[in-house]
Amino acid sequence: MRPNIRTEADRSPEFAHWITSLPGAEKIRECMHCGLCSASCPLFAYMDYSPRQLMYLGREGFRDDVLGSFTIWLCTSCYQCTVECPRQIPVTEIMYALKRRAIEEKTYPKRLAIPVLAREFRRMVYDRGRISESWLVMKLMLKTGIHRMFGMVGLGWNLLRTGRFSLRRETIRHRGDLARMLEAVGHDSEVVP
Amino acid sequence: MKKLAYYPGCSLTGTGRAYDESLRAVFAALGEPLEELDDWNCCGATSYMSIDKAKAYALASRNLALAEREEADLLTPCNACYLVLEKTRRHLADSAEMGQRVQHALDAIGLRYEGKVRIRHPLEILTRQIGVERIKEAVKEPLKGLKVAPYYGCQVVRPYATFDDQYDPQTMDQLLKATGAKVVDYPFKTRCCGASQTGTLPKVGLHLVYRLLKEAQDRGADVMAVICSLCQFNLDVYQSKLRRVYDLPPIPILYFPQILGLALGIPADELGIDRCVVSARPVLERRAAHAA
Incomplete structure (x- = not known):
């Protein structure tokens, strides 16, 4: 984390405009800092910025703090903050948008497995239409450090023993359809051109 | 009662197969055997939404369109699938722009979605439609x-x-x-x-x-x-x-x-x-x- 001093030069008006233009996110301007988003967040204790702080930094345009923050990767999308917020700020959906922009701009912390998981997940869905969990986990381990594999031997055995580990590749019949459909949507960029 | 198309989702074909097995067995025992949605695809879960919003909605909407073609509602046991499909259903109803984009994508594969599908959960069907009393009698x-x-x-x-x-x-x-x-x-x-x-x-x-x-x-x-x-x-x-x-x-x-x-x-x-x-x-x- 950077020293806790901010100057005007750290602010990006573009970023402030972008974040408050997300669907429903104009309500960040009405935040009264009650802190219910943070208090209700089950991951709060592990975050560098609390959800409340992150929303505030975002609306004031502190782009690098927000996009480099660990907080957006800790969010599991449990939506507790969203239902608690008395100003109806869609905090979880904003977290999703921040993840998308951080992946696009590659500003996430190094060696973090979460964006790798998201990318491998996307590739598998694109190719086959369905996720085969065993394959996904193995790919994730290959990409984020083979050493993880050793700690997983017991877990793998337990899944094998109970018939829950499968090397079958799940696939839809109309694989080509899916690719054609996703191409037709076009690429969605979070970054303002 | 509208037909239900069962959408197991990827986990229920893998590590969560006991959920699939037990759900099918229970519905069959109650005289309402499940029929699986033909050629369903991954809902996108939380991962796809972290990468591309429009593609994530399009991905989920193919399942809605497939169910609509069968004139069915979707029966969705997994929490993540349930939310993704419900969120997509609501978003396509609320946002004309996203609705058009997604329909354009569905056009490319000859499908239509007109917003007629509801997302149902087994808990809802078992308690409201089949009813707790009927289940009590079957115990x-x-x-x-x-x-x-x-x-x-x-x-x-x-x-x-x-x-x-x-x-x-x-x-x-x-x-x-x-x-x-x-x-x-x-x-x-x-x-x-x-x-x-x-x-x-x-x-x-x-x-x-x-x-x-x-x-x-x-x-x-x-x-x-x-x-x-x-x-x-x-x-x-x-x-x-x-x-x-x-x-x-x-x-x-x-x-x-x-x-x-x-x-x-x-x-x-x-x-x-x-x-x-x-x-x-x-x-x-x-x-x-x-x-x-």
């Missing part, structure tokens, strides 16, 4: 003496409360009570299990899992009942790992239709009972011996 082997902690997880009640209370959901409680089991008071009913953080950031994810398990045991539960395959995975397969650090006796994690199925007299093998990493057999045998 052959009451599970008297079994103490169950009901755990719903996040996304079935958040952000939308579609068929149950957002803070204190009751539908699974009702079904468990109908089996004759005792439902213990469990205030962590809808608290996050850590989702995929158990794999990506284990220190963080496993601590959330520990708190849920510990609370269930402190409340006197013999087993936990769950409705989501990721919750089941986290609570079940990491217990031995947690035991290296914490004092945590084993507690079996069962899908609610597994418990319901036992009470309906369906053999344990057909309910995937032995797919639990923490075996449920000792608890179930102890209960049966007590009741006899």
Whole structure:
């Protein structure tokens, strides 16, 4: 984390405009800092910025703090903050948008497995239409450090023993359809051109 | 009654197959066998939404369009699928722009979606449509003496409360009570299990899992009942790992239709009972011996 001093030069008006233009996110301007988003967040204790702080930094345009923050990767999308917020700020959906922009701009912390998981997940869905969990986990381990594999031997055995580990590749019949459909949507960029 | 197209989702073909097996067995036993949606695809879960919003909505919408073609509603047991499909349904209804973009994508593969599909959950169908009374009458082997902690997880009640209370959901409680089991008071009913953080950031994810398990045991539960395959995975397969650090006796994690199925007299093998990493057999045998 950077020293806790901010100057005007750290602010990006573009970023402030972008974040408050997300669907429903104009309500960040009405935040009264009650802190219910943070208090209700089950991951709060592990975050560098609390959800409340992150929303505030975002609306004031502190782009690098927000996009480099660990907080957006800790969010599991449990939506507790969203239902608690008395100003109806869609905090979880904003977290999703921040993840998308951080992946696009590659500003996430190094060696973090979460964006790798998201990318491998996307590739598998694109190719086959369905996720085969065993394959996904193995790919994730290959990409984020083979050493993880050793700690997983017991877990793998337990899944094998109970018939829950499968090397079958799940696939839809109309694989080509899916690719054609996703191409037709076009690429969605979070970054303002 | 509108036709239901069963959408198992990817997890139920993999690590969560006991959920699929027990759900099919229970619905068949109640005279309402499940029919699977033909050629369904992955809903996109939380991962796809983290990468591309429009593609994530398009991906989910193919399933809505397939169901609409069959003039059916979707029956969706997994929490993540349930929310993704419900969110997509709402977003396409609310945003004309996204609706058009997605329809353009569906046009490319000869499908249409006009907003006629509802997303239904097995808990909703079992309590509202089939009804708790009918289930009570079908119970052959009451599970008297079994103490169950009901755990719903996040996304079935958040952000939308579609068929149950957002803070204190009751539908699974009702079904468990109908089996004759005792439902213990469990205030962590809808608290996050850590989702995929158990794999990506284990220190963080496993601590959330520990708190849920510990609370269930402190409340006197013999087993936990769950409705989501990721919750089941986290609570079940990491217990031995947690035991290296914490004092945590084993507690079996069962899908609610597994418990319901036992009470309906369906053999344990057909309910995937032995797919639990923490075996449920000792608890179930102890209960049966007590009741006899």
